[in-house]
Amino acid sequence: QMQLVESGGGSVQAGDSLRLSCAASGRAASNYAMAWGRQTLGKEREVVASIRWSGTNTYYIDSVKGRFTISGDSAKKTVYLQMNKLNAEDTGVYYCAADLSGLTYGGRYSFLDGLAYDFWGQGTQVTVSS
Numbered sequence: 001q002m003q004l005v006e007s008g009g010g011s012v013q014a015g016d017s018l019r020l021s022c023a024a025s026g027r028a029a030s031n032y033a034m035a036w037g038r039q040t041l042g043k044e045r046e047v048v049a050s051i052r053w054s055g056t057n058t059y060y061i062d063s064v065k066g067r068f069t070i071s072g073d074s075a076k077k078t079v080y081l082q083m084n085k086l087n088a089e090d091t092g093v094y095y096c097a098a099d100l101s102g103l104t105y106g107g108r109y110s111f112l113d114g115l116a117y118d119f120w121g122q123g124t125q126v127t128v129s130s
Contacts, residue, residue, distance in 0.1 A: 002026040002119055004096045009124030017084045018126060022096030024077040028119075033099040034072060034079040035117055038126075040092035047097070049081060050111040052104070059111040063089070088130040093123040 008020040020036065035050035049070040050059045058070050069082040079096060097117035103109050109116035 002028040002031075002098065002100065004098060004119065004121035006094065006096045006121045006124040009094060009126045011127040011129065012086055014087050014128055014130045016086055016128070017082070018086065020081040020083070020094055020096075020124060020126075022079045022081075022121060024079075024096075024098065028098070028100050030102065031098050031100055032102045033104045033111060033116070034070075035097045035099075035111070036068075036070060036079070036081045037095045037097055037114060037117070037120070038090075038092045039095070039123075040089070043092075045095065045114060047112045047114050047117070050104075051079065052111070057111075061112060083126075086126075086128045088128050091126060091128045094126050095123045096121040 003026045005023045033052050035047045037047045039045040048064050051070045051072050067085045072079045098119045103116040104111050
């Protein structure tokens, strides 16, 4: 059974930065892509950034482009989300997710579609005060 453990959340002021980490452990037959999602107040959970393990392709939603950077270390089985210029709208619970079934491949789902990720972590809270 795979486990995803997020860390790095906290409370910051608008304009500050945070770096989230997601450590994967346990057995998984395959892992095609990883993502960071978030659930903000009154909204459904959305994927904000994703990365393919093969190659260096990364994907972002428009609202975080230029501010957030996703990266991964396959040897350490860890994915990071560097978040800069945070604002109050970024407040929420951030989740790490994995595509273990290849749902992001073959055009079935977009890399930014939450349905492409079949395993999610427990989440870490990020609070940004304006």
